[in-house]
Amino acid sequence: MESTHFNRDNLADKLRAHGISPTHQRIEIAYALFSRCEHLSADQVMAIVNERHSESSKATVYNTLNLFLEKNLIREVIVDPNKVFYDPNTSPHYHIYDIESGKLTDIDAADVRVTGLPPLPDGMVTEGMDIVIRVRAADHQA
Amino acid sequence: MESTHFNRDNLADKLRAHGISPTHQRIEIAYALFSRCEHLSADQVMAIVNERHSESSKATVYNTLNLFLEKNLIREVIVDPNKVFYDPNTSPHYHIYDIESGKLTDIDAADVRVTGLPPLPDGMVTEGMDIVIRVRAADHQA
DNA sequence: TTTTCGAATTAGACAGAGTCCAATTCTTAT
């Protein structure tokens, strides 16, 4: 099982599997996200993709990230009021957020159990649940 | 116990109790938040406060909301990538977020139990936990 | 009451994230 190892070729397949035609720019953006398995903001993605030569414009980066979101290739994580993070991990999981460094860490949802939630309002359907644990280095005072 | 009923006078006391000198503008902003018990964005607060006459500038509204946050008079809720909501309810609670209307509803934390969370990384301390249940009207398709 | 001085407020310039648009350039099927 080498499927965790992404290269441009199997990423193109992954895009096609999600109904996305794999253009050069889209593959580079997917590669940025999936090769390093991190939570990246749009401008981090842009910086990575354009490291060597200019590969993608700002508009394309945003278009593509939103397309990936729609097609459920990635998820967005909203913890910082200033920017959205994009998460290449789409399996159910929650997050630990270091409020000082801004670093995000995954928590596998499989082990987590939440009980005592009230019933949803009538005619409403769950789209998902986000849990964010905000943490801080113990020695720093708030 | 009529303490749930806020007027300008007991709001001034509430501000003082949190170490905030109660100016005219601060009281109006507090009144906007606490009289209606809703989740408001900064520009909603500004609109409410300036409904009749112009009472507070944009800078004051932002300064004041951030001051209230620091002094734990209110909390911020980050669910919408576009704007922060300010929450006059500081007792432990979570949120239901209607992704179509943007409406936020409180869930009392007292009944909710979360188990199976991994231990925190070494030297880290919890600042708090946010839970957001994203919902949608059942008939609308995603 | 008047003066004084630090605190609060203000307008408007600014910054950064993200969107929009019309023009250009790629894809791809024929």
Added chain:
DNA sequence: ATAAGAATTGGACTCTGTCTAATTCGAAAA
């Protein structure tokens, strides 16, 4: 090879939020 549609682009634009320097407020001292 070509035409039609899709993707990409730069740059202008919007929106939320911050900053700054100047003004105004208000409480305490005189």
